[in-house]
Amino acid sequence: MNIEDDARRAESDDFANALRDAINAKPVTLSWLQRQLKARGNRVSMATLSYWRSGARRPEGVQSLAALSDIEELLGLDVGALSRLLRSTNRTGPLGPNQFPIEEEELELAVIEAFRALGASYPDTSRELTTHSVTDVGADGNIASSITRSIVQSTVGTITAIPFLEINPGVRTPAPELAAVSGGRIAARYSHPDGEVHGVLFELDVPLTAPETAMVEWSVEYPPDYPQTRDTGHAVAQKARELLVWTRFHPDAIPDWCEEHVETPEGVTVTPLPPPRGTSVHLVRRAFGPGALSLHWGYGPREDQPG
Template identity: 70%
Template sequence: MSSRNELRRARADAFASALRDGINARGVTLAWLQENLRLRGNTVSMATLSYWRSGARRPEGAQSMAALGDIESLLGLTAGALTGLLGSTKRTGPLGPNQFPIDEAALEQMVKDAFAALGTPYPDTSREVTTHSVTDVDADGNVSHCITRSVVQSTVGTVTAIPFLELSPGVSTPAPVLSAVSGGRISARYSHPSGEVHGALFELEAPLTAPGTAVIEWSVGFPPGYPPTQETGHAVARQCRELMVWTRFHPDALPDWVEEKIETPTGIRLAPLSLAGRTSVHQVRRAFGPGAIELRWGYGERADQPG
């Protein structure tokens, strides 16, 4: 029977071989891979990438696992094609506090109701290690679709499903269409009577035992009758190694003004942003959370808005 070290070596060899095959099939260099990882906020040294490719070292820790999710994407590999070859890392990484990201007690109670209805404990025992959320804005200037890819990690015990919620504080809406794209399926849905909280339970493809990670992807669509929306964002209850919110505007609906809203337990910060000749805005925060990153936009003269 193989020893633990032999099993670890076999996994490292399989990972290195898959990484080499992916790089060769894509026809790219390690320098190209490093630069594109940097653009996504994942700083990995050339030496580390070389070690991974040769099998001299294997990725360890949440930060490296987050980078692997981007490597899979950059090389055109299926989610988990590389991470699935490693087995569990022994490190969870720094977790930080688990805290409701928005300072609204009534809204938090609605979220607790949603968790209870979905049959999952509150607060959630998983965390988002890295998350990229991409929102498309239609020709009328309103949110039309959002897709999110996340490296999630179990922080304690075993996680089989993760709840995802859409919040519209103070605004009652019909239920948006939450769909699983990859990494699992939607096993339950819930809408709060207020219409301000809607959610779905994302059942993972396989149970996730701490400190293991998985890559998942889900989308949000908006049905007829949904209020026109000119803001988007993403909130996390624990510190996220990297959170990116990318908002892509229709070329016929470029806004006249754009504003960033960052909400954390220490307060709210508003700041004007500029498209600067582009058709999109990306907001990136590292070691962010608990908190929320939002983007607001509009047309015509900027009207005063409460924070």
């Protein structure tokens, strides 16, 4: 008797029964579920969904686990209601490249130094599955504070902490105040001598063993002597399921123009955007990375356009 195989089979049956019950309770069809997943950027075949429901197979790998998270939401289940039934899997599946998100070699060297100073290995062995970055802009039109919520995942072995960095290419800044909001605590801080890279080591509440996930949240407050900054964004070193950059403007500082910048190891794409219709602008990408997604804004005519 193979005890491990028996345990895995029982686990698969538990998962299949829970999925089947949730589908019947909604009630929805597999074809409806597949269409909804496709709309969210998760392409799962009907055959795969049928295998999962019958217990012939179970979700394994990052892409399947990402789809499973959406299935829980679509079926009105609690977070983890299905995925917790798959605890014994240790696969992450195909991850794609892990690359420095922008094409600046000197900046990457500074980031490597920051990782080492924080006691973290480079490249990081965690990845962000879903990240929502929200920035508030003050009455002077400059960034005032931000808060970031992310579902992070261990891709190799067990991790206990993740480095989070504030990067300002070409601009020397004082250290902003990074703070842990939920999911862990700040175990170490570092500022690179060039002033372009500041970071913290975010120690997780619970160690993560691949491919487990956790929800973390951290905030950034920018000091009064911080240089004028009229751009905000977020960078990922591996492909993320979803990246949202939401910028909220003070009512007295609605910009006259905005631009979306998408930067990858291959280069930068700049897309002019219409002026905000309200008091905020949001950018969203699915299956994004490695790269950086950012919003730039200003008042009066664009600097690169006449009068």
